[in-house]
Amino acid sequence: MTKEELLSKLKIIITPYVQNQEGLKNLTENTDFIKDLEINSANLVDVVLDVEDEFDIEIDNEAMEKMLTVKASIEVIEHKLAVK
Amino acid sequence: MISKRRVVITGLGVVAPNGMNVSVFSKAIQNGTSGIRLIEILKKLNFSCQIAGLPNYKKDYLNNYFNSIQLRGLQASGMEYGVISGIDAWKDAGLSINDNDTPLWDAGVIFGTGILGVDKFREAIYKVDEGNVRRLGSTTVIQTMASGISAFLGGMLGCGNVVTTNSSACSTGTEAILMAYDRITSGSAEIILAGSTSDSGPYVWGGFDAMRILPYKYNDIPAEASRPMSASASGFVPGSGAGALVIESLDSAQKRGATIYAEILGGHVNSGGQRSGGSMTAPNSEAVQQCIKRAIEKSGIKADEVDAINGHLTATTKDSAEIQNWCEALGRKGADFPYINSLKSLVGHCLAASGSIESVAAVLQLKEKFIFGNINCEDLHPDIESLVDRDKIPTKTLDFSANIIAKASFGFGDVNACVIFKKY
Numbered sequence: 001m002t003k004e005e006l007l008s009k010l011k012i013i014i015t016p017y018v019q020n021q022e023g024l025k026n027l028t029e030n031t032d033f034i035k036d037l038e039i040n041s042a043n044l045v046d047v048v049l050d051v052e053d054e055f056d057i058e059i060d061n062e063a064m065e066k067m068l069t070v071k072a073s074i075e076v077i078e079h080k081l082a083v084k
Numbered sequence: 085m086i087s088k089r090r091v092v093i094t095g096l097g098v099v100a101p102n103g104m105n106v107s108v109f110s111k112a113i114q115n116g117t118s119g120i121r122l123i124e125i126l127k128k129l130n131f132s133c134q135i136a137g138l139p140n141y142k143k144d145y146l147n148n149y150f151n152s153i154q155l156r157g158l159q160a161s162g163m164e165y166g167v168i169s170g171i172d173a174w175k176d177a178g179l180s181i182n183d184n185d186t187p188l189w190d191a192g193v194i195f196g197t198g199i200l201g202v203d204k205f206r207e208a209i210y211k212v213d214e215g216n217v218r219r220l221g222s223t224t225v226i227q228t229m230a231s232g233i234s235a236f237l238g239g240m241l242g243c244g245n246v247v248t249t250n251s252s253a254c255s256t257g258t259e260a261i262l263m264a265y266d267r268i269t270s271g272s273a274e275i276i277l278a279g280s281t282s283d284s285g286p287y288v289w290g291g292f293d294a295m296r297i298l299p300y301k302y303n304d305i306p307a308e309a310s311r312p313m314s315a316s317a318s319g320f321v322p323g324s325g326a327g328a329l330v331i332e333s334l335d336s337a338q339k340r341g342a343t344i345y346a347e348i349l350g351g352h353v354n355s356g357g358q359r360s361g362g363s364m365t366a367p368n369s370e371a372v373q374q375c376i377k378r379a380i381e382k383s384g385i386k387a388d389e390v391d392a393i394n395g396h397l398t399a400t401t402k403d404s405a406e407i408q409n410w411c412e413a414l415g416r417k418g419a420d421f422p423y424i425n426s427l428k429s430l431v432g433h434c435l436a437a438s439g440s441i442e443s444v445a446a447v448l449q450l451k452e453k454f455i456f457g458n459i460n461c462e463d464l465h466p467d468i469e470s471l472v473d474r475d476k477i478p479t480k481t482l483d484f485s486a487n488i489i490a491k492a493s494f495g496f497g498d499v500n501a502c503v504i505f506k507k508y
Contacts, residue, residue: 042295042363045294061296
């Protein structure tokens, strides 16, 4: 899976939780879920569960704590897919 | 203006992870004894956080509080904790169990909970799904209705005034005290048994574990896990138990010659409306500040009269924001800030029961003249250190005779409660 494919899948996953639509339009690798997209921090858990379902991977606590930006999330997903 | 009726506390009861009665609990909080331990079932069920604050007693202890019929099929831990603490508080106040046919028209019960009888409900779900509803017996409803706890206590004591259960997440216990205060100041009751309880176990704590807001790196060192105000705080440790306070008009207490633990000067409850930074799970700081300010105003005191604060302080990233809110609301910081402590370092976050257990601790501090030490915050969070002098956050118990203690609790739903206790 290319990075672009990953990014577009991730974008679909996070869209329902985004409160700042402008941030979503300007989505880049550096986008921060809480600061730029105003995703409620409590919902980050749900984002992770949706990622697990989409990619059929399991994300442990340590990895989850890193998933605060698009870049970090893609790295975690790529890593989990690689060791699958 | 007609002066308000004065309201006092005349009895205490507690079932806490570090003490099954008030005297043991008082010693435990002064000695910094943690009630947090590994819970085998959480480990077996793959919880990230496998530790919790769980009251420790043998089942036959319940024979002192429940009759054999009440004990049959009892699977409601919150009911056990609530009844033990409630009956203890009632007796501590020098009140007797009403064995008369006439209810005590001026005495009531306001005893809150978040959820009750979870284990009973689980059993019922299995039976219902098996098509075996007729085997539920007569106790499913009374153990799983939220108001089961106030109903049990009201019946045991024979109360004839309000008998109800409030629920406002983690502010429940503090709110119950203020509901009792209001009921008595308005002249509608003389005595209210106020408190709150929280069920324990995997079905109660699982939802919090799933939110990843519990610490998961302390399963081998449970006593170090709950770290309010610390730089290394990584979430709250779930707890359970119950706290109970007999709240009474000063007139009634004096007429009975009751021992008075403390006076309640007033308080306030409000909500941040889940606006302006507030959400289902995060507090609107403006509302927190307003809640504290109005509690002080309604109590007829000035902010600089507060000697100590018993905070909500759960050991999440929100602790710094809470300290900031206290600073703003009181207009005090640095060396001018009152002493502050969090019981959660010792017992974890007892959820719906937290406000009442922590209020029992706050009242004991007034009566027995101490400020209990916070454990696990030697590494104070830098944001907090920049707001409040280190020695205002004691790590060891201090001999200190506070005159006024403010106690606040905050809950999911962006709800707040703050009560002001005064030495009597």
